[in-house]
Amino acid sequence: MNDLLLIVSELVSNAVLHGRPPIELVVRCDPDHVTIEVTDQGSDVVTMRETDGASVGGRGLHIVDTLADEWGTQTNATGNSVWATVHTQPQN
Numbered sequence: 001m002n003d004l005l006l007i008v009s010e011l012v013s014n015a016v017l018h019g020r021p022p023i024e025l026v027v028r029c030d031p032d033h034v035t036i037e038v039t040d041q042g043s044d045v046v047t048m049r050e051t052d053g054a055s056v057g058g059r060g061l062h063i064v065d066t067l068a069d070e071w072g073t074q075t076n077a078t079g080n081s082v083w084a085t086v087h088t089q090p091q092n
Contacts, residue, residue, distance in 0.1 A: 003067045004034055007084050010060040011038040018042060019080060032089045033069070041079040 008025065015023045019040025028035045046061075061082075064071050068084035075081075 004036065004086055007064050007067055007086070008036055008038075010063050011036060011082050011084065014038075014046075014060045014082070015040040015042070015080075018044060018046075033085050033087045035083060035085045037081055037083040039079060039081040043079070045075055046073040046080050046082055 008027075012023065012025060015038050019042035022041060024039045026037045026039075028037075061071075064082075064084050067086070069087045071082070071084040073080065073082050
């Protein structure tokens, strides 16, 4: 559960810092996984930044990449969407 909360926090924080309102959070729960999706109206392409040990920020998507089983981004005419999936059941 803590991993899911941290993923939500990172994705929403990124949308607030780098996107444009309105910002929407959708959480979909299935028996096997939870998918978190955050959408904003920003025009910048979402990318994972390179960081060094001295950087204060820029680690949000690295954290999502570590905690999520899958994640991705989509940019379209109305903005950006970033999603992450965490499996709740062991995968075969």
